[in-house]
Amino acid sequence: MPEITYREAIHDAMVEEMRRDETVFLIGEDIGSYGGAFGVSAGMLAEFGPERIRETPISELGIVGAAAGAAMVGMKPIAEMMFMDFILLAMEPLVNQAAKARFMFGGKATVPMVVRMAGGSGTGAAAQHSQSLESLLMHIPGIKVVAPSSPYDAKGLLLSAIRDPNPVCFVEHKLLYKVKGEVPEGEYTIPLGVADIKHAGTDLTIVTSGIMVNKSLAVAGRLEAEGISVEVLDLRTLRPMDTQAIIKSVKKTGRLLIVHEAVQTGGWAGEVMAVVSGSEAFDYLDAPMRRLAGKDVPIPYNRFLEAAAVPQEADIEAEVRAILANQY
């Protein structure tokens, strides 16, 4: 199977779907000749032209609002937020319009749109270009939230997101763009709302998503050599959350660590804990559930401070060992 990058996987999904479906179009800032701030739409202007690679002024509210309006009348727009942080400028059309139109109008509207956004820290971009705002988006009924961790998942999930009749926020971690992985040629989809066991194990479950999947997998690999068996469950879609997969895994391992880059307070780790404590999996727990999340600070600029603000492999490993040793 050919190896391509996460960036190429997202690019390919958009290109292939735009060839198949003429109602799909891309709208965002600097997505044309520049190819997007992270190069995801490189070359697409040449193939599809300025109408379907719709370059906008720096108007994030305008981008998401226009996408919502076009979706309401049958188009399938993909809106690009150059940085996830900028979705905050567009919360009105996303939350008050796109997410609610169907419900408010008694089931008579559909809003099939995707908002792609580059999230996460690690690039030295500091507090306003490094956030992980997934939990904010997950709090809104009517929106789906997807956060792929690999090129394979990115392509299959993006195709499903474009075809989904609901507004989908598609969170791409900046540090993953260059990561390579095997991706089959041709069309395949991964259903939204289905988690994936990225590494099977029996001693402890790590529930995670996005770049933290990769970090957790590195830790699981190292611990395996010591005979510690960690299961890494990649949620892939944060809303709707695959609660059955979480419950099943915890029943198997009896121990749960949740890892996310987003800040801890109000983060979705709490949601996972609520799912487990309200389910039959609770009786299977051999240790308290723990969470490892971003510190409750804005992302700082300095590289050492920045690294300290979000979970690193060493933090994950230490937390796994602590849970297994019953030392919290």
Next chain:
Amino acid sequence: MAMWKKQEFDNFETTDALAKSKDLGLSPEQLVEMYRTMVKIRLFEEMADKQYALGKVHGTMHLSAGQEAVAVGAGFAVRRGEDYLLNHHRGHGHFIASGADVNRMMAEFLGKDTGYCHGRGGSMHIADVTANNLGANGIVGGGLQLSVGVGLAIQMRKSEKIVMTIFGDGAANEGIFHESLNMAGIWQLPIFYLCENNQYGMSANVNRVSARTPFKARAEAYGIPGYYIDGNDVLAVYEFAKMAAEHARTGAGPVFVETQTYRYFGHSKSDRNLYRTKEEIEYWKTVEDPIDRFEGLLLKADLITVEIVKQIQEELTAEINDAVTFAENSPEPDVNDLTEWVYA
């Protein structure tokens, strides 16, 4: 008192309904139908207020009595059920003018399952997507940017439709207004911006909160032709709306028409009218009332008679009473269906 700046209007006041209607290509029957629709809106709004006073309405409402000429003049100038409509929170009149069923409107107002939104939206979110009515909006200016997306879709499909996006003077001071007009301007989208200036954003007088009025200057700043007209002269509204719709339809890009009007009821039910005088309200009701003005012109031109006016009143009163009966006799939505329609 807010000044009535007739000298600034881009329209000539209608003084002869017959001559004007000939210029506009409207038949006498169409004129009477326009009059009839204005009366229907007024009666609907008065009945809505009554229903509220009787304690039958769960939520709030924003009534448009006094603004009927804008709804009808514009509503009759676009292609019903074909052109797209995006609307503000004070939307009853525009929906009636677009041909909406008052039974289903009243049912939605009372939160019933037979309402346009099965009781999920209420007065502030009435929509009929199948008729290309993309809804009233609870967010001031909320429809302005959706209309850009609809305009893009129309343009990409090379369709002959247009979008009529209606908003108030309050929305003109939201950031979304500027993003919308700029995008419509650069892409030459088929959007008819209809600013319904009723002079107050809740309690804020338009001239107190706007650095420069009329707003047409803002449209012109984005390369969009802008007009400022008498919104209580229904034939003037029709004339400019017709011109705007054709302009947008023929690929000439967006147009902006600001209509000056006045609302009689308060902003919503919490309004005690502390920000305006009784004299001011009285002036608008007695001197500038859009229905009285049009009725006077029609009587003068012998297009209707006092008897016909009375007959129209009686017929429409019965129709609105029937709407209330329909709504009252309709079932409540099933609570078991609460989570329906959150996702498609």
